[in-house]
Amino acid sequence: MAEITAAMVKELREKTGAGMMDCKKALNETNGNMEEAIEVLRKNGQAKAVKKEGRIAAEGLCRIAANGDKVAAVVEVNSETDFVAKNETFQQFVEAVATQAVNSSADGIDSFMEEAWNEDASKTVKEALVDKIAVIGEKLSIRRFEKVEASEGFVATYVHGGGRIGVIVEAKTNVVNEAVKEAMTNIAMQIAALNPKYVATADVSDEYKAHEKEIIKAQIEQDPKMAGKPEKVIEGAINGRLNKELKEVCLLEQVYVKAEDGKQTVAQYIAQVAKENGADLSVSRFVRFETGEGIEKKQEDFAAEVAAQMNQ
Structure with a gap:
């Protein structure tokens, strides 16, 4: 009996x-x-999308579903083309996936895919996806x-x-009114x-800072203007650039996009809203999904494809 490795399972899962x-x-x-193994899955009706295996699903949609103002879930469902992403059938399916997610107790995508489908309990989420692939005719993926x-x-x-982008902000506050809700929606727009x-900045890990400092140091060492400078000056330049970068990647340090003076930070904006509404207000965390981020998209060259077919 051959040893079945995790890599083999992963490869088969990606193919089917x-x-x-x-x-x-x-x-x-x-x-x-x-x-x-692919044939077994096909015969069992578990790999209807096997012919799509070589394609890349990097388009699609992010959708959000909420239960009141206490619970929300964001999903990303991918398609191969933007054309399908605009299709009403696909959009309705993504909405249903978001509803599934907001009511789910799954702790990861694998267990999520094995849950009973909210629109037909006789199917799993995975089976509902496979059925939708058969209807639409493109590779689809519930990514996250x-x-x-x-x-x-x-x-x-x-x-x-x-x-294209979906954002959820968890606000911690003792006052919930329209002004505070509007402010947090503005923060969600800022994040998008x-x-x-x-x-x-307190959330940034020491590992991240150390890694970025290494990159900045390498950049400075290649800068002719910094050649021969004392170590103390170089270290100051490294820290200066790191602090500048942290202001860009940390929400509260960013300049608020709607700031009238062009200088007010997000932290200052939140403090202003809190004061005006007599609230203790802060952002506990946020989630931001962008469709296709991190997926390497296949670059199509139509002329080269036609030429290759003619040569064959």
Whole structure:
């Protein structure tokens, strides 16, 4: 009996879109033969999308669903083309996935895919996805989801660009009124526009700082203007550049995009809103999804493709 490794299961899962346990079972049944395992999954109706395996699903939509103002979930569902992303059938499916996510107790995408589908409990989420692939005719992927629950305040949400970016902000506050809600929606818009990585500088890990300092140091060493400078001067320049970078990646340090004076930071804006409404107000955390981020998109060269076909 061949040893079935995690890498083999991962490869089969990527090729077929079938569940992890289904892939492992198929590999065990076929003694690790990848092609035979694909056939097993196809025969079992678990790999209807196998012909799409070589394609890249990097388009799609982000959608947000909420239960009141305490719980919200954001999902990213990918398609191969922007044309399908604009299709009403696909959009309705993404909305349903978001509803599934906001009501889910899953702790990861694998367990999420094995849940009973909210629109038909006889199917899993994975099976609903496979059915939708068969209908639409493109490779689709439920890439990720995240659920946010506010224990001491509320959640604010914002979707930008028709679904290109989805943001959830968890606000901690003792006052919930229209002015405070509007302020947190503005913060969500800020996050969509400027893509911070952290809430505050205190959240930045020492590892991140050390890594960035190494990069900045290498850049400075190649700068002719810094050649021969004392170590103390170089260290000051490194710290200066790092602090500047942290202001860009930390939400509270960023200049508020709607600041009338062009100088007010997000932290100062939140403090102003808190004072005006007699509130203790802060941002506990945020989640930002952007469609296709981190996915290497295939670059199509139509002329080269036609030429290659003619040569064949």
